[in-house]
Amino acid sequence: MPIEIGLEMYAEKEVLLPLFTGHVSRGLVLHVLQQVDPRVSQSLHEPNVMKPFSVTPLQFKSRAKTSAGYLLDPTCPCRVRFRFLKDEYANYVIDYFRQKNTLTIIDTTFQIASLAIKSKDYLEMERDAEPVDAFQLYFKTPTYLASLGTSFHCLWPEPTKIFPNLMRLWNTYTTAEKYGKEEYVEYKEWLAKNLGVAEHELETRLVYMGRKKATGFIGWATYEMNAKDEWNKATYVLARFAEYSNIGGNKTGGFGVTKFVAKTIKPPSRSKMLGQK
Numbered sequence: 193m194p195i196e197i198g199l200e201m202y203a204e205k206e207v208l209l210p211l212f213t214g215h216v217s218r219g220l221v222l223h224v225l226q227q228v229d230p231r232v233s234q235s236l237h238e239p240n241v242m243k244p245f246s247v248t249p250l251q252f253k254s255r256a257k258t259s260a261g262y263l264l265d266p267t268c269p270c271r272v273r274f275r276f277l278k279d280e281y282a283n284y285v286i287d288y289f290r291q292k293n294t295l296t297i298i299d300t301t302f303q304i305a306s307l308a309i310k311s312k313d314y315l316e317m318e319r320d321a322e323p324v325d326a327f328q329l330y331f332k333t334p335t336y337l338a339s340l341g342t343s344f345h346c347l348w349p350e351p352t353k354i355f356p357n358l359m360r361l362w363n364t365y366t367t368a369e370k371y372g373k374e375e376y377v378e379y380k381e382w383l384a385k386n387l388g389v390a391e392h393e394l395e396t397r398l399v400y401m402g403r404k405k406a407t408g409f410i411g412w413a414t415y416e417m418n419a420k421d422e423w424n425k426a427t428y429v430l431a432r433f434a435e436y437s438n439i440g441g442n443k444t445g446g447f448g449v450t451k452f453v454a455k456t457i458k459p460p461s462r463s464k465m466l467g468q469k
Contacts, residue, residue: 193367194436195282197274198308199295203266207300209250210261212399214333214446217247220295221274221285228284236444242364244281246438248273249333249446250297270302275436277365279311312436314368321429323420326390329431330451334397334408335440345406345441347396349413351387354439356380358430361437371426382423390416401445408440408447414455428454 210216226233236243252270254262264270276282286309293304329349336345337353346353359379363370371379394411415431417424431452438448 193279193311193313194365194433195276195279196310196436197276197282197285198310199272199274199304200269200306200308201271201295201302201304202269203264203297204301204303205266206255207264207266207298208258208261209252209264209297210400210402212334212401212446213250214247214399214442215401216297217249217272217274217446218444220272220297221245221247224288224295225281225284228288232281232284242361243444244277244365246275246436246443246448247446248275248449269305275438277361277437282309312432314362314366317429317432318368321425321432323424324417324428324454325420326414326416326455327428327431328412328414328453328455329434329439330412330453331394331408331410331439331448332451333446333449334399334406334410335448335450336406336408336442337440345408347407347409349389349392349394349409351389351415352380352383354434355383355387355427355430358434358437358439359426362430362433379423379426382419383427386418386423387415387427390414406442406447 222233222236225236236245250270250272252262253265253268255265256263274282274285289304289307295302295304331349335349336347337350337357339346356376356379359371359376392411392413394409394413396407397410398405398407417427434450435452437443439450440448442448
């Protein structure tokens with residue numbers, strides 16, 4: 193079951209945070225898991241394997257901006273979300289906050305004011321799915337997609353890259369229907385023929401994560417689907433699933449945070465069809 197844990201917390205004093213804080217959020221969740229069970233935290237450090245969690249960057253109000261980052265205003269809440277694709281990891285985090293109500297970021301203690309839990313069962317996601325004409329994905333943090341055979345990243349929300357990757361994640365962690373190799377190939381062919389970007393408003397953003405840096409796109413894209421069939425419904429499910437998994441590379445570092453919105457395509461009015469204004 194995918195679970196999102198949202199924290200609202202207050203800093204005891206001003207603290208200078210980096211311009212992008214996704215890697216700070218990842219450090220927080222790994223620290224929490226390490227405190228509960230070091231073996232679990234260590235397993236999530238393994239390179240080149242799918243990770244069952246994603247995070248959002250810290251959200252906070254700043255008093256000033258410098259070349260090094262933002263000066264957090266301690267009178268306003270700071271928020272972060274941890275998303276888990278397996279509920280056992282979420283349970284470790286919940287266990288931590290049963291015992292403690294503080295976190296340390298850099299050299300500053302943050303008091304936890306509230307903890308909110310949101311979940312959506314995999315089977316429930318499938319039951320709620322329905323064929324749609326179109327949907328929008330809002331890419332709220334920088335997003336990039338891997339390109340085979342090159343070190344360059346794809347900076348475009350290409351359906352044939354986004355949704356097969358989401359299907360692999362779904363197959364790895366779901367307790368609902370899984371897709372076999374033949375279905376995976378069939379789905380990629382369906383995507384190429386039946387799903388496309390109809391409109392978009394995107395820009396690229398370069399962010400630094402300590403000594404590392406990466407570029408991703410932010411903004412929104414509207415996807416339209418030609419066929420109202422089972423693959424249409426599967427795409428709907430995977431797009432909703434992305435709100436828990438994030439999209440693309442560095443999902444555990446706050447990249448690819450996404451919001452899904454279903455849309456209905458309205459036919460043009462008769463006056464517009466006749467060319468009237």
